[in-house]
Amino acid sequence: MNIVVCVKQIPDPETPAASFKVDEAAKKVIPAQGIAPVVNPYDPQATEAALRLKEAAGSGKVTVISLGPDSARDAIKHALAMGADEGVLITGPEFEDIDNFQTAKALAAAIQKLGGADLVLTGRAAADWDMGVVPLGIAQILGVPCVTVAKAIEKNGAGLKVERVLEDGFQTVETPLPAVVSVSNEFGEPRYPQLRQIMLAAKKTVQVWGANDLGIAGEMGKENRALVLEALYVPKVESNVEIIEGDTPEEKARNLAQKLRAAKLI
Amino acid sequence: MAGILVIAEANEGALAPISGELLGAARKLAGEGAGSVTAFIAGSEALGKELIALGADAAIVDTNPALQGALAEVYLPAVQAALQQSGADIVLMGQTALGRDLGPMLAFALGTAVSMETVDLKYAGGKLIATRACYGGNARAEVSFKNAPAIATVKAKSFDALAPDASRSGSVSTIDVAGEARVKVLGVQKAESTGIRLEDAPVVVSGGRGLGDPSGFKMLEELAALLKGATGASRAACDLGWYPPSQQVGLTGKVVSPNLYIAVAISGASQHMAGMAGSKNIVAINKDPDANMVKAAKYAIIDDYKKVVPALIEEIKKLG
Ligand SMILES: Cc1cc2nc3c(=O)[nH]c(=O)nc-3n(C[C@H](O)[C@H](O)[C@H](O)COP(=O)(O)OP(=O)(O)OC[C@H]3O[C@@H](n4cnc5c(N)ncnc54)[C@H](O)[C@@H]3O)c2cc1C
Ligand SMILES: Cc1cc2nc3c(=O)[nH]c(=O)nc-3n(C[C@H](O)[C@H](O)[C@H](O)COP(=O)(O)OP(=O)(O)OC[C@H]3O[C@@H](n4cnc5c(N)ncnc54)[C@H](O)[C@@H]3O)c2cc1C
Numbered sequence: 001m002n003i004v005v006c007v008k009q010i011p012d013p014e015t016p017a018a019s020f021k022v023d024e025a026a027k028k029v030i031p032a033q034g035i036a037p038v039v040n041p042y043d044p045q046a047t048e049a050a051l052r053l054k055e056a057a058g059s060g061k062v063t064v065i066s067l068g069p070d071s072a073r074d075a076i077k078h079a080l081a082m083g084a085d086e087g088v089l090i091t092g093p094e095f096e097d098i099d100n101f102q103t104a105k106a107l108a109a110a111i112q113k114l115g116g117a118d119l120v121l122t123g124r125a126a127a128d129w130d131m132g133v134v135p136l137g138i139a140q141i142l143g144v145p146c147v148t149v150a151k152a153i154e155k156n157g158a159g160l161k162v163e164r165v166l167e168d169g170f171q172t173v174e175t176p177l178p179a180v181v182s183v184s185n186e187f188g189e190p191r192y193p194q195l196r197q198i199m200l201a202a203k204k205t206v207q208v209w210g211a212n213d214l215g216i217a218g219e220m221g222k223e224n225r226a227l228v229l230e231a232l233y234v235p236k237v238e239s240n241v242e243i244i245e246g247d248t249p250e251e252k253a254r255n256l257a258q259k260l261r262a263a264k265l266i
Numbered sequence: 267m268a269g270i271l272v273i274a275e276a277n278e279g280a281l282a283p284i285s286g287e288l289l290g291a292a293r294k295l296a297g298e299g300a301g302s303v304t305a306f307i308a309g310s311e312a313l314g315k316e317l318i319a320l321g322a323d324a325a326i327v328d329t330n331p332a333l334q335g336a337l338a339e340v341y342l343p344a345v346q347a348a349l350q351q352s353g354a355d356i357v358l359m360g361q362t363a364l365g366r367d368l369g370p371m372l373a374f375a376l377g378t379a380v381s382m383e384t385v386d387l388k389y390a391g392g393k394l395i396a397t398r399a400c401y402g403g404n405a406r407a408e409v410s411f412k413n414a415p416a417i418a419t420v421k422a423k424s425f426d427a428l429a430p431d432a433s434r435s436g437s438v439s440t441i442d443v444a445g446e447a448r449v450k451v452l453g454v455q456k457a458e459s460t461g462i463r464l465e466d467a468p469v470v471v472s473g474g475r476g477l478g479d480p481s482g483f484k485m486l487e488e489l490a491a492l493l494k495g496a497t498g499a500s501r502a503a504c505d506l507g508w509y510p511p512s513q514q515v516g517l518t519g520k521v522v523s524p525n526l527y528i529a530v531a532i533s534g535a536s537q538h539m540a541g542m543a544g545s546k547n548i549v550a551i552n553k554d555p556d557a558n559m560v561k562a563a564k565y566a567i568i569d570d571y572k573k574v575v576p577a578l579i580e581e582i583k584k585l586g
């Protein structure tokens with residue numbers, strides 16, 4: 001099975017609110033000092049899913065693609081160190097500040113240039129914009145089904161059996177291949193790259209493609225966004241907290257219970 | 267082309283709460299000049315009448331049985347047909363298992379865009395502006411749409427439903443359209459829920475990683491039961507296997523807005539706040555006075571929960 005995994009590099013989603021700043025005029029996030037970008041937390045799970053499917057089949061190839069600045073190589077390297085076979089970096093000025101609809105177009109074009117894939121795996125969402133539209137977009141463009149928020153994936157005849165996470169439980173579905181599947185955190189811990197694999201990864205090929213290589217230069221660029229960013233800001237939160245005093249935890253608890261009762265909250 | 271199409275949803279034949287909330291949002295936009303409101307629903311004509319009472323000017327009911335329990339790809343042509351019939355240039359749906367797939371699918375099929383997990387909407391200067399959280403809740407983005415229709419999936423509890431008004435009138439028409447199911451549903455497994463549903467509970471007591479071990483949740487369940495509430499958890503606690511993921515509150519979990527939210531040993535990361543910031547009253551029990559949850563709370567106790575929670579249970583019992 002030929003599997004493509006899409007991985008994205010994002011600002012650390014656990015950046016403390018105090019270090020998170022936005023340039024409201026430019027409508028951009030100011031990178032937090034000393035906090036390095038990370039691989040989108042769901043994407044190693046997508047890589048893990050690909051590797052497990054390849055291992056179960058005993059053959060196949062796992063290619064990782066990332067669209068982003070040159071630093072996005074680190075996200076590719078991480079997947080290669082986990083065991084993926086090859087990487088593709090999509091980069092260039094045309095991709096700066098594009099929206100997720102353009103991102104899906106670029107990734108789909110790259111998958112087509114690779115000769116297609118039996119399965120495309122993505123994370124359930126990129127934890128920066130958190131839209132969860134890219135996997136559905138790739139599927140729509142490639143004309144294949146999309147199964148989102150997967151918790152477990154297994155080969156099932158010529159297709160796949162996928163367990164999905166719903167709001168109030170789980171759903172098992174069966175999809176033919178080729179397909180796009182987005183993977184959720186419930187999938188389980190991804191493997192941790194070992195030193196030997198990290199060294200092996202350094203020797204694996206990472207191709208670099210620009211918008212012209214993909215024949216999509218005319219559709220990229222900020223001016224071709226389908227979603228227009230009107231404003232980006234940090235919401236104001238005022239603190240009006242009343243710290244409940246008391247000499248002992250028991251006294252604090254008593255004071256809280258009384259306050260809550262007085263306010264008719266209990 | 268003008269107007270709003272609302273994709274309503276029903277569970278086991280009854281309208282889902284999001285349907286009323288979406289109509290509440292649509293009526294607000296209609297008041298701002300966005301045009302009339304058409305509601306789409308899969309099911310029976312009776313549901314169409316209920317949607318009119320909740321604020322729709324017209325309803326389109328798709329009676330095709332294949333839509334029941336179906337995935338978004340089966341809905342896609344049905345929604346496209348309703349869009350055409352209504353002439354709407356704005357489409358609203360819920361950020362639900364259906365909407366989170368259908369929104370992007372529809373956007374890509376029509377060459378337009380979608381705002382996901384939208385928390386606010388306005389119609390100004392002839393266009394729809396959608397507000398949503400990004401960067402894990404640290405930032406808000408306001409987006410508009412270059413092409414039509416503008417599509418937004420709306421996060422639960424972002425808008426209030428209107429009280430049903432049976433005297434409202436509007437046409438209910440039926441269609442019979444469904445797409446092909448390439449993906450087959452083999453089965454659904456409901457998470458076993460004990461007691462009140464988290465999303466509906468007037469009181470929620472949630473625990474985090476600071477509980478130290480799963481046994482802490484026993485204490486929280488006792489407190490929740492005493493207050494006739496439900497028990498929730500942070501993702502850190504769920505990922506550790508201390509509590510079921512169906513009880514997770516936050517960006518990737520449930521959205522709750524109870525009258526009282528008691529956060530025990532939860533730091534208040536933006537992704538957790540995204541699921542409970544709409545709570546009317548927040549109480550934080552935390553060792554750390556600088557924890558974000560403490561800042562967001564109305565009342566806070568700075569101490570070890572292991573001593574505070576049992577004492578709180580006793581005090582509440584005494585108050586009767
Ligand atoms: C109006 C607008 C303006 C924006 N401006 C900026 C900006 O100035 N700077 C900026 O950095 N971002 C910007 N973005 C965000 C950027 O376009 C998205 O983060 C990105 O396209 C992913 O979109 P998403 O959140 O919908 O991804 P999702 O659909 O949530 O991602 C799901 C999965 O798709 C895959 N995926 C997503 N993106 C990529 C990628 N680039 N490479 C490989 N795989 C990927 C991953 O597997 C990921 O887990 C903007 C977005 C919008 C809508
Ligand atoms: C993409 C993404 C999505 C996410 N989605 C969610 C989500 O939906 N929901 C969610 O909750 N998180 C989510 N997170 C994780 C989030 O960023 C935080 O990591 C998580 O919420 C932290 O959980 P916590 O507050 O329980 O743990 P911690 O941050 O470790 O906080 C523990 C707290 O317990 C306190 N404490 C410790 N011991 C005691 C004691 N004895 N008594 C009293 N207090 C004590 C500490 O002072 C601390 O404040 C997401 C993260 C990412 C990247």
